[in-house]
Amino acid sequence: MPKALVLGGATGLLGRALTRVLSEEGWGVETLGRADGDVTNSAFLAKRLAKSAADVVFNAVAWTRVDDAEERPRQARLLNCALPDTLAHILKSMGQGHLVHFSTDFVFSGQGEHAWREDDTPAPLSIYGLTKLAGERAVLKTLPGRACVLRTAWLFGPGRKNFxxxxxxxxRTADSVEVVFDQTGSPTYTLDLARWSLALAAKRATGIWHAVNSEQANWAELAAEAIAxxxxxxxVIPITSEQWPQKARRPAWSVLDATKLGAFLGQPPRPWPQALRDYLHNAFHTDDDA
Ligand SMILES: NC(=O)c1ccc[n+]([C@@H]2O[C@H](COP(=O)([O-])OP(=O)(O)OC[C@H]3O[C@@H](n4cnc5c(N)ncnc54)[C@H](OP(=O)(O)O)[C@@H]3O)[C@@H](O)[C@H]2O)c1
Known part of the structure; x- marks a missing residue:
């Protein structure tokens, strides 16, 4: 039975989806997170990685509070850059274990004319995007033959608060809700992302992969579809980003091109509205929240 260690696997939105899908697929799964100790302490991390001797380490720990990162860049850097860098160095010195690390559409500027491909030049607009870009570069520099970076976006799924x-x-309690319409991206279901991550991990994929559901949306469209x-x-009342000021700048256009992932899987990732239907259907019929 292959063994996985999932950082953030007990509590994170994606981490919990990974843990669930790995277990369903018959992997032995351990999780590692805040409750177990300080994951930013390299000695602690090295000890836990050695003890678990996982075939694949999934890193779903991150500083994901995009606006707060503007005021706490040191903490964002610690989790988004120093932690994956340390993970890669530890696995390198252990001489075994594959690393699957996650990154974001926010590494791009948002000034594009086509969906962003893996080899397009990143130009983050925020501290969050900058620290995530530094993290993916650190991982691929230190462990090029045993690591992959999956850039994903606009996650929804069970287990933790999401858009x-x-x-x-x-x-449920309001007649109307104002939602930004001038940011367009790639809504993605965490359980789909977890399944693609496993498929890539099983083949020990390396390099950068854009891992999102097909079809684009703006936030107002996503909200309207979910409510319907x-x-x-x-x-849903569409408003502009200017009418909804936030500390961190967001890309206006961050749609990711997942052609490479589709070729690997043998079919394109399914469209997000289909995945959203599954999420809401499952939430309605199970204990999953939505
Ligand atoms: N959510 C999105 O829409 C989105 C979009 C693009 C990319 N991504 C990327 O996808 C990955 C997963 O994101 P997510 O949405 O699943 O994140 P999330 O739900 O916010 O989970 C983050 C995880 O990191 C852990 N964590 C944060 N600070 C920690 C600390 N100091 N020590 C130990 N653990 C800590 C959290 O633990 P606690 O529960 O204890 O806080 C949680 O398990 C990240 O790499 C993110 O950048 C997410």
């Missing part, structure tokens, strides 16, 4: 869940929550699928009557 879709927040909108549905609000829509949930049978809600709340109206």
């Amino acid at each position: 879709v869940q927040a909108i549905l929550h609000k829509s 699928l949930a049978g809600g009557a709340c109206q």
Whole structure:
């Protein structure tokens, strides 16, 4: 039975999806997170990695609070750059173990004319994007033959607060909700992403991969689709980013091109509205939240 260690696997939005899918697929799974000790301490991390001797380490720990990162760049760098760098160095010195690391569409500037490909030049607009870019570069520099970086985006799924869940929550008590329409990206289901991650891990894939559901959306479209699928009557009022000021700048256009992943899987990732239907259907029929 292959063994996996999932950083963030007990509590993170993606981490929990990874843990669930790995278990379903018959992997032996251990998780590592805040409750187990200080994952930013390299001695602690080295000890835990050696003890688990995992075939694949999935790193789903990150500083994901995009706006807060502007005011706490040191902490964002610690988790988004220093931690993956340390992980890669430890695995290198152990001489075994593959690393699957996750990054973001926010490494791009948002000034594009086509969906961003893996070899397009990143130009982050925020501290979050800068620290995530530094993290992916550190991983691939230190462990080029035993690591891959999966850039993903706009995650929804069970197990932790996310945009879709927040909108549905609000829509239950409000007649209308204002949502930004001038940012366009690639909404992605965590359980789909977890399955693609496993497929890539099983083949010990290396390099950068864009891992998102097909088809683009802006935030207002995603909100409207989620409310409609949930049978809600709340109206979505599209507003501009200027009308919804945030500390960190976001890319206006961050759609990721997942052609490379589709070729690997033998079919393109399914469209996000299909995946969203699954998420909401499962949430309705199980204990999953939405
Ligand atoms: N969510 C998105 O829309 C999105 C979009 C693009 C890319 N990504 C990338 O996808 C990956 C997973 O994101 P996510 O949305 O699943 O993140 P998340 O739900 O915010 O989970 C982050 C994980 O990191 C852990 N963590 C944070 N600070 C920590 C610390 N100081 N010590 C130990 N653990 C700490 C959290 O633990 P606690 O639960 O204890 O806080 C949690 O398990 C990240 O690399 C992110 O950059 C996410």
